[in-house]
Amino acid sequence: MASASATADHRRAELRDFLRSRRERVSPADVGMPGGGRRRTPGLRREEVAVLAGVGVSWYTWLEQGRDINVSEDVLDAIGRTLRLEAVERAHLYRLAGLNPPETPPAPAVPASPELQRLLSAWSPRPAYVRDRHWNFTAVNDAARAVFGYGETDHNCLVSFFTNNRYRVAHRHWTETAPAVAAGFRADAARYPDDPEFARVAADLATVSPEFAELWARHDVAEHTSAVKAVDHPEAGTLLFDATLLPLPEHPGSHLILHNPRPGSGTEERLARLMRERSLVVAHPG
Template identity: 55%
Template sequence: MTTTVRRTELSEFLRAHRAAVSPADAGLPAGPRRRTPGLRREEVAVLAGVGVSWYQWLEQGRDITVSGQVLDAVARVLRLTDPERRHLYVLAGLNPPLPTEPAEQTLGADITRLLDGWLPNPAHVVDRYWNFVAANASARALFGWEHTIAGNCLVDFFTDALYRARYRHWERVAPTVLAHYRHEMTLHGPDDGYTAVLADLAERSTEFAELWSRQEVQPPNPTVKTLLHPRVGELVVEGRMLHLPDRPDVALVLHTPRNAESAARIAELTHSVPQPA
């Protein structure tokens, strides 16, 4: 997007959203002679605490200096949603803020249906720190979550003997796993949750400390894994982490068999899992 196009879209975006906010929405009297649909420019400026001329220049798409604090004030007056506020940042030439975490942290029925719909293949859900959230029957059987309570998937990857035994080439996979985790930290922004996970691992695993010091970063692209299961043997699968736009607090991890033998063995494993009464 060129600068000229961006400023034109900024002007159109602000005008459209200003027109969509009624005086009553903003706590203002409508007045008998109001011709402008929605709010007037000077009303937006006053309510946002900015100069009238400055807001007029902003809406005209002029080359002026803007700050996130002022854009947030304008977004509040125009009653922008979180995605709209982030779009306003982009049009104004600023890096958008991180998405706001949803107030509802429990999994909805739609995500549960996604997990079950992926059967007989494994699928599970983790939060932004890779704490285990939920899994379908296939994933529970594959990773040994049938009889244990899963914790943090990164911590278990390095410290849980059963979890490590599932990987034929654990040493090859480990650096990629950590590069993915560092990318997730960059995506969400470091905070105390990531600090706690990393501090826990640094105390419990010298292998983690050595690999983490490499400072490698890699997006979670599809990764081919060779997994071993004591009942059905070797499984070659492709793992994929999917971020859900409306739920930035969780990610869906899907595994797809790469050959017919693996598909048959995963189906056998899944069918052997006792179904809830």
């Protein structure tokens, strides 16, 4: 567990970088201001944000510099409106400013219960897995391994997304999805500011994945949403799934991810054939 001072320093550094990245994203034209000729930095200037939000220039500068100053909900709301923050970004700003309500400490990560293991087995031949709050896999069914290419070295959903080449090649919309994946992990990390494991996972991954490092540096945050996942499988062909993420209240921060074949896509038949052929290979390896 990180010390209180280390946690506060980390939170203020995150706040500094987040505010700067959001400020640079908003152009003067976005808020009805003239461009004012050449600008040395993209987006709004600090003093422009302060004026638009109705706060002192020095105070806003101190806030963006990550200094230890008092903030109020009203002021953060004004800054959020000025920077055109979405709901998830505004919540992220609140947490970084230390105004998030105290949360129940998450339970230690544990392997999936026997009941969950049975559910994953019953869900086959459809892919399913369980991940904990750090996105570590705690249970993966055989269909998920066969469809997504997860192997014995795949221990973390985030890491596998950026480093498992088989998964990347098969995921039809990998490039479009990658920013939301990195943003989702950052949003989860902000929910547990006292947990240094998120920073460790991100730092380790950034050393081996330049693409993740670039996305992580954006400081974007996003909520998890259900989505359609398209897989171009080397054996089964095109597979289309509705991917649904379900929270597990008995394990705070953990989620069950279910993949259901899209109706009318032929996925269910191709998936059943793939798993049937896999079972024959296992039964008769020669």
